[in-house]
Amino acid sequence: MMTNEELERKGCTPIEDLIAEDFGEVGTPExxxxxxxxxxxxxxxxxxxxxxxxxxxxxxxxxKIGTKKSYISRIENGHADIQLSTLFKIFQGLGRKISFTIM
Known part of the structure; x- marks a missing residue:
């Protein structure tokens, strides 16, 4: 992976700069x-x-998990606010387990 300095030497803008320009600095509501x-x-x-x-x-x-296809679709498209219990249930329905890392 290139450093920000290497990107700038090649005339490229670092992705963090582009994100900050469009969505604000880290910690802002946007x-x-x-x-x-x-x-x-x-x-x-x-x-x-x-x-x-x-x-x-x-x-x-x-x-299999007792919900609607439209709900699965909304989750897959990033348009649903999902509860953790539902997330665990969905992946359990797929025969998978999930875990989280707190950083």
């Missing part, structure tokens, strides 16, 4: 909202990958 959206996107993408690996459709997964 940046916090952006970062939450990123986390939701990452969780959704991971769910989709695990669901596909399990060979299940959104409808099959929803039926």
């Amino acid at each position: 940046r916090d909202e952006f970062e939450r959206g990123c986390e939701a996107f990452i969780i959704g993408e991971r769910l989709k990958a695990e669901r596909l690996k399990a060979g299940m459709t959104q409808e099959q997964l929803a039926a």
